[in-house]
Amino acid sequence: MKREAFQDFYSAPVAQCYGCGYENPHGLQIKSYWEGEFSVCRFMPKEFHTAVPGYVYGGLIASLVDCHGTGTAAAAAYRQAGRPMGSEPELRYVTASLQVDFLKPTPMGVELLLKAQAEEIKGRKVVVTMNVFAGDDVCVKGRVVAVLAPDSMFANV
Numbered sequence: 001m002k003r004e005a006f007q008d009f010y011s012a013p014v015a016q017c018y019g020c021g022y023e024n025p026h027g028l029q030i031k032s033y034w035e036g037e038f039s040v041c042r043f044m045p046k047e048f049h050t051a052v053p054g055y056v057y058g059g060l061i062a063s064l065v066d067c068h069g070t071g072t073a074a075a076a077a078y079r080q081a082g083r084p085m086g087s088e089p090e091l092r093y094v095t096a097s098l099q100v101d102f103l104k105p106t107p108m109g110v111e112l113l114l115k116a117q118a119e120e121i122k123g124r125k126v127v128v129t130m131n132v133f134a135g136d137d138v139c140v141k142g143r144v145v146a147v148l149a150p151d152s153m154f155a156n157v
Contacts, residue, residue: 005031006039006071009086013153019067030064032071032114034079039072041114049108056106061132061140065100068114069144073126076118077148093126093146094153106132106139116142124148 007020007030015023020030032041043064051057073093078085106112116130124147132140 003033004085005033006075006085007031010092011090014092017067019063020071028060028063028067030067030071032068032075034075037117039068039075039116041068041071041116042111043114044111045108047108051105054108056108056112056134058100058102058106061102061106061112062098062100064112064114065130065132065140065142066095066098066144068116068130069098069128069142070095070146072116072118072128072130073144073146076121076126076128080121092149094149095144096125096147097143097145099143101141102139103141104137104139106134110134114142 007022015021018024018027021027022029030041030043032039045056045060049057049060070093074091075085077091113133114130116128118126119129120127126146128144128146130142131138
């Protein structure tokens with residue numbers, strides 16, 4: 001049985017996102033899944049995602065943290081409400097705050113594993129923390145404060 005990623009449930013406007021939108025052929029098209037209490041995302045940087053030779057560009061890592069964080073926020077909110085992903089009304093989150101702490105340079109040629117959990121779900125806000133691994137090494141710690149996307153974001157779509 002094929003697992004569905006959090007992003008597979010995104011409606012058309014959200015599916016355009018550069019980081020996680022399946023409708024954006026130029027984007028990263030990341031996929032996030034539950035593995036127990038954690039959400040995970042695996043991403044293999046391409047040779048053009050470089051900062052300096054041999055290392056991943058930090059802006060790419062920040063994008064991964066951002067999109068995996070908001071996807072995790074939505075999935076955690078659905079889970080807490082006891083609702084299946086994709087059920088109406090749609091729960092979509094945007095980033096209110098993004099913190100990315102680079103602990104050590106992230107090497108190229110290694111699949112990145114983002115492992116996250118929702119630390120707080122309260123009202124319209126979800127706080128997600130995560131580690132980004134390159135092999136066994138934690139290279140980055142991230143924190144996303146995600147808020148429920150306002151309807152006005154989709155008014156012109």
